[in-house]
Amino acid sequence: MADKIPVAIIGSGNIGTDLLYKLKRSAVLEPVLMVGVIPESEGLARARQLGLTTSAEGISGFLAYADKVEIVFDATSAKAHREAAPTLREAGKRVVDLTPAALGPYVVPPVNLQSHLDAQEVNLVTCGGQATTPIVAAIRAVAPVAYAEIVSTVASRSAGPGTRQNIDEFTETTGHSLVAIGGADKGKAIILLNPAEPPILMRNTVYALVETVDQEAITASVRTMAATVQRYVPGYRLKADPLFDDHKVTVLLEVTGAGDFLPPYAGNLDIMTAAAVQVGEEIAKELQRRQLQRPAAARRPDVTA
Amino acid sequence: MRIFITDVTLRDGDHAMAHQFTRDQVSRIARGLDAAGVDILEVSHGDGLAGSSMQYGLSREPEEELLRAAAAVLTRAKLAILLIPGIGTKSDLRQAAELGATVARVATHCTEADISEQHIGLAKTLGMRVVGFLMMAHMIPPQQLAEQAKLMESYGADCVYVVDSAGAMVTPEARERVRALRQAIGVDIGFHAHNNLALAVANSLAAIEEGATHIDASTCGLGAGAGNTQTEVLAAVLNRLGYETAITLSHLMDVAEEEVKPVMLRPQIIDRDSLTIGYAGVYSTFLLHAKRAAKQFGVDSRALLEELGRRRMVGGQEDMILDVAVELAQAKRTPPSARAPQDSVVRG
Numbered sequence: 101m102a103d104k105i106p107v108a109i110i111g112s113g114n115i116g117t118d119l120l121y122k123l124k125r126s127a128v129l130e131p132v133l134m135v136g137v138i139p140e141s142e143g144l145a146r147a148r149q150l151g152l153t154t155s156a157e158g159i160s161g162f163l164a165y166a167d168k169v170e171i172v173f174d175a176t177s178a179k180a181h182r183e184a185a186p187t188l189r190e191a192g193k194r195v196v197d198l199t200p201a202a203l204g205p206y207v208v209p210p211v212n213l214q215s216h217l218d219a220q221e222v223n224l225v226t227c228g229g230q231a232t233t234p235i236v237a238a239i240r241a242v243a244p245v246a247y248a249e250i251v252s253t254v255a256s257r258s259a260g261p262g263t264r265q266n267i268d269e270f271t272e273t274t275g276h277s278l279v280a281i282g283g284a285d286k287g288k289a290i291i292l293l294n295p296a297e298p299p300i301l302m303r304n305t306v307y308a309l310v311e312t313v314d315q316e317a318i319t320a321s322v323r324t325m326a327a328t329v330q331r332y333v334p335g336y337r338l339k340a341d342p343l344f345d346d347h348k349v350t351v352l353l354e355v356t357g358a359g360d361f362l363p364p365y366a367g368n369l370d371i372m373t374a375a376a377v378q379v380g381e382e383i384a385k386e387l388q389r390r391q392l393q394r395p396a397a398a399r400r401p402d403v404t405a
Numbered sequence: 406m407r408i409f410i411t412d413v414t415l416r417d418g419d420h421a422m423a424h425q426f427t428r429d430q431v432s433r434i435a436r437g438l439d440a441a442g443v444d445i446l447e448v449s450h451g452d453g454l455a456g457s458s459m460q461y462g463l464s465r466e467p468e469e470e471l472l473r474a475a476a477a478v479l480t481r482a483k484l485a486i487l488l489i490p491g492i493g494t495k496s497d498l499r500q501a502a503e504l505g506a507t508v509a510r511v512a513t514h515c516t517e518a519d520i521s522e523q524h525i526g527l528a529k530t531l532g533m534r535v536v537g538f539l540m541m542a543h544m545i546p547p548q549q550l551a552e553q554a555k556l557m558e559s560y561g562a563d564c565v566y567v568v569d570s571a572g573a574m575v576t577p578e579a580r581e582r583v584r585a586l587r588q589a590i591g592v593d594i595g596f597h598a599h600n601n602l603a604l605a606v607a608n609s610l611a612a613i614e615e616g617a618t619h620i621d622a623s624t625c626g627l628g629a630g631a632g633n634t635q636t637e638v639l640a641a642v643l644n645r646l647g648y649e650t651a652i653t654l655s656h657l658m659d660v661a662e663e664e665v666k667p668v669m670l671r672p673q674i675i676d677r678d679s680l681t682i683g684y685a686g687v688y689s690t691f692l693l694h695a696k697r698a699a700k701q702f703g704v705d706s707r708a709l710l711e712e713l714g715r716r717r718m719v720g721g722q723e724d725m726i727l728d729v730a731v732e733l734a735q736a737k738r739t740p741p742s743a744r745a746p747q748d749s750v751v752r753g
Contacts, residue, residue, distance in 0.1 A: 249459045251724050256517060267520045268494040290460060291491045295516040296717040305724035307459035340731050345701070348459065352728050 104130035105384035106168055110159070110184065111175035112136030112143030114260075114362055115198060119175055119373040120147055121360035128381045128388075133169055135162045159184040166191045170387060171380050174199055175373075177262050178269075185221065194387075195221035196379050198372055200262070200269045208233040208281050209378045210328045217386045222379060226270050227368035228252035228289060229277040230375045231304045231336070235351050236282030238325035242317040243310040248284035250274065250306050253292040255299035258366035267291060284308065302367035304353040315344050322351055332378040333371050334358060407649045409619045411445040411508075411595070412438050412636050414665060415475065416487050418627035420451035420690050422670060424462040428474040430668050435475040437660035438624065439482040442651040443636065445508055447485040447621075448475045451629065451690060452721065453512060454486055454493035454501055460723050461690075469504055476505030483507045483534070490520045492721065495527050502531045511557075512538035512568070514719045515545050518553040525560040536595065536619075537562035540720050543573040543686055547585035554586045564593035564619055569608065570720055572599030572630050572679075573686040579608035583615035595619030598634045600626060601683025603675060605634035606642055613648065624657070625665045630689025631679035637661045681707045685714030694723050698730040709733060 107129050109116045116134065120143075123131040134147035139156040147154050153168070155161030162172075162184075171194045174181045181201040188195050197204060204221030207213050211234055216222050224230060232250040239245055252274070263270065270291045278287030294300050310318070322342050329336045335356030343350040355367030362369050415431055431448065438446055448471055450456030450464055457464035464471075476484050485508035486501045498509060509528035511521045521537060528535045537557030542550055554565040567582045574582070579596065586594050596612035598605035598621070609620045622639045626632030640652040675683075678696060682689055687710050695713070699706035712729050 247459075251460050251721075253722055253725075261519075264517075264520045265522060267490045268496075268523070271491065271494055288455075288458060290458065290721070292719065292721045293491070293514065293517050293520065294717070294719050294722065295514065296719075303725070303728070305460070305727070309459075339728060340735075343727070343731070350727065352724070352731070 104128060105170050105387055106130050106132045107171040107173060107380060108133035108135060108162065108165070108169040109173045109175060110135045110162060112138070112141045112147065113175065115369060115373060116175040117143045117146060118361040118369065119173055119376055120150065120152070122358075122373055122377045123380075124150060126377060126381060128384045129171070129377070133162070133165050135159070159187050163187065163191065166193070170194060171196065171383060173376055173380065178266070189220055194383055196376050196383070197221055197223045198376055200226070200266065200273060202273065206277055206281055207379055208277065209332065209375055209382070210234050210325065211237045211281050213379060213382055217383060224372055224375055224379070225277045225281075226274045227254070227302070227372050228270060228274045228291060228304060230371045231302070231353060231355055232274070232306050233277050233282045234325045234329050235306045235322055235353065236278050236284055236308060238321040239308045239310065239318055239349055240283035242314060242321045243312050245282070245284040245308045245310055247286045247309040248278040248282055248306065249288040249290070250278065250304060251290045251292065252368070253294055253300065253303040254368040255302070255365050256293045256295035257299050258302070258368055259293050299363070299365040301365050302355040302371070304355070306351040306353070308349045309347050310349055311347065313344060313347060313349070318342055318349055333374045335364070335367055335370065407618070408613060408643055409444045410636065410640070410650055410652060411447060411485060411619060411621045412443040412624060413447045413597075413621050413633060414438070414624040414627050414636070415471070416447040416449045417451060417629055417633050418623055419449070420629035420693070421627050421632065421673065422668070423693060424450060424457065424464045425670075426465065426471060428466055428470055431471045432474040432478055434624070434660070434664050436478040437664045438657075439479045441657035441660050442653050443482055444651055445483045445485050446475065446479065447487060447510065448472055449487040452492055453489040454497040456489070456492055469500065472501060472504040472506065485510055485536070487512055487538070488524055489513070489721065490524050495524060498524060498527055499531070502533060507533055508536065509533045510536040510538050511562070512540055515539040515542045515550055515553060518556040521557060522560045525557065525562055529561040534564075535562045537565040538568050538597070539566060540568045540570045541688065542567045542582055543569055543571055543578060544717070547581045550582055551585040551589035554590050558590045558592050562592060564595050565590060566595035566597050566619070566621070567612065567617075568597040569599060570688050571686045572601030572605070572683040572689055574604070574608055575602065576604060576607055576611050580611040580615050583612045583617050587616040593618055595621065597621040599629065599683070599689045600631040600633065601675060601679050601689060606639055609634050609639060610642065610646070624661045625669060626673040627665060627669060628673075628689070630682045630692050631675040632673040678706050678710060681710045685711050687714045688718065688720040688722075690720065691723065691726055694726045698726045702730040702734040704730055704733040704737065
């Protein structure tokens with residue numbers, strides 16, 4: 101078996117930490133570096149305990165260790181990512197961007213990841229985009245979708261300041277994803293925050309208008325897609341089979357987080373970190389394939405194999 | 406004392422109209438209300454700009470056409486729009502301003518004021534008067550509501566509303582919320598009621614006594630749930646109490662009778678479901694959606710609304726009506742012994 105691919109996480113907050121826990125389980129990726137900006141950050145302390153090298157010097161701290169990693173996960177903010185992106189590109193790193201910066205192509209793993217395995221940088225859309233675009237694509241696979249609309253409801257506590265201050269980014273980016281990746285002719289997205297205690301699980305509803313309604317084919321396609329997503333987001337589930345009302349298809353989804361670091365109700369954050377790992381792993385496998393195709397002399401020496 | 410009336414017939418009434426308002430209806434009603442002396446007239450999809458959706462109901466006519474129709478006939482009333490961040494966006498707001506809206510009412514659930522910062526900021530930049538709209542205000546204590554109002558004030562709101570979206574407040578609850586805002590903020594305070602407990606006018610008066618100067622009302626009461634404070638009734642009561650408005654009562658009564666009443670799809674009464682909404686503390690807009698879902702899935706609409714209240718659903722979660730209806734329908738097929746015991750109606 102090939103070596104694990106060494107990776108770095110930029111951002112030592114909740115998302116970065118949850119991502120770290122997931123990466124520790126990966127058979128393909130090895131988290132070796134976490135970069136933050138606050139020396140006393142709990143996230144950096146946790147990363148050190150788990151054996152990672154850490155830096156609190158931001159992107160310049162990253163550069164000191166850049167040659168140790170091949171893939172970088174950015175779990176900071178859109179602004180920080182825009183600032184770091186040129187440096188990461190010049191350093192020749194592959195980047196999985198979890199922020200809303202959207203410099204690279206949008207990727208939803210079961211739908212279009214294979215088309216972007218070569219991209220230097222990819223972006224993970226939004227939590228709602230990750231949860232609902234696969235369902236739109238699944239319906240689109242068996243029937244043209246004239247219009248897709250999604251509603252994501254998340255626990256207030258799981259919506260951080262970044263989401264809150266830029267809530268339009270969610271509606272606009274997610275709506276775009278339903279069209280560009282999901283394959284609908286038109287798309288619209290709505291996000292709702294619910295402050296109930298105990299916090300609610302992430303809920304998504306997908307509405308699709310289809311010309312031809314083959315209930316069996318649509319149901320089968322949606323079920324298959326849900327199972328595919330479930331392989332990397334175990335808490336992703338259909339609340340019921342698709343509902344049909346004339347030309348309208350309605351799919352009710354719930355996402356429970358894996359509870360790695362973030363609480364289980366934060367399915368909206370879990371689906372982002374889970375998708376990031378899935379994307380990172382596929383990129384890593386592609387890098388491994390290429391390494392194997394190169395002449396033996398050009399390969400890095402085996403360390404652990 | 407001068408009380409400013411915002412008539413919401415062409416926005417909250419859009420719920421009761423199942424989003425079927427036509428340009429002609431909007432034009433006639435807006436012209437009448439303007440001439441009758443309402444200060445501000447709100448025109449939008451019931452769920453605010455860009456609310457036309459499968460989630461909330463598709464508008465019969467494009468929103469911009471309805472706004473244009475209203476803007477064309479107003480001579481003294483200001484044109485307002487509702488914007489709920491998460492549904493509508495800043496670009497929708499810009500478009501509305503270009504079409505002539507001069508008042509932006511930016512609405513959030515009562516605990517989520519911080520998602521309105523950018524929209525309030527943009528509206529100010531566009532030169533609009535900005536109203537912060539704290540929905541489902543019965544769900545949190547007065548002090549907490551006041552903290553959220555302070556946020557909206559800090560973003561630039563010229564007025565903050567206590568919004569009883571569920572028509573669930575009894576009068577002391579309305580009173581203490583307005584009082585808490587009065588003590589916490591320096592800008593104007595407004596009150597928006599629903600009549601599910603038949604307290605819309607009474608609560609609006611209590612709000613005025615506590616310092617609110619802006620009151621929402623709807624002609625013929627046309628609005629979600631059992632409807633809103635009825636504009637012409639409020640105007641009559643305010644006259645009797647010696648409060649000053651710009652309304653000519655007889656003229657407004659004629660607009661209600663001749664322009665609004667004929668277009669209503671059903672009488673605006675407190676029926677079993679709208680009373681349940683007020684009693685269980687559920688978003689008034691759920692009314693027609695719950696009736697439809699109850700029919701579609703063969704479940705009891707009151708039980709459905711009670712369950713939504715129990716789960717503390719917030720405004721906009723119309724998809725959960727479907728979700729809960731599916732669950733109730735599944736539970737009906739399960740033998741009673743396998744079911745969890747159910748509480749009676751619980752206040753949300």
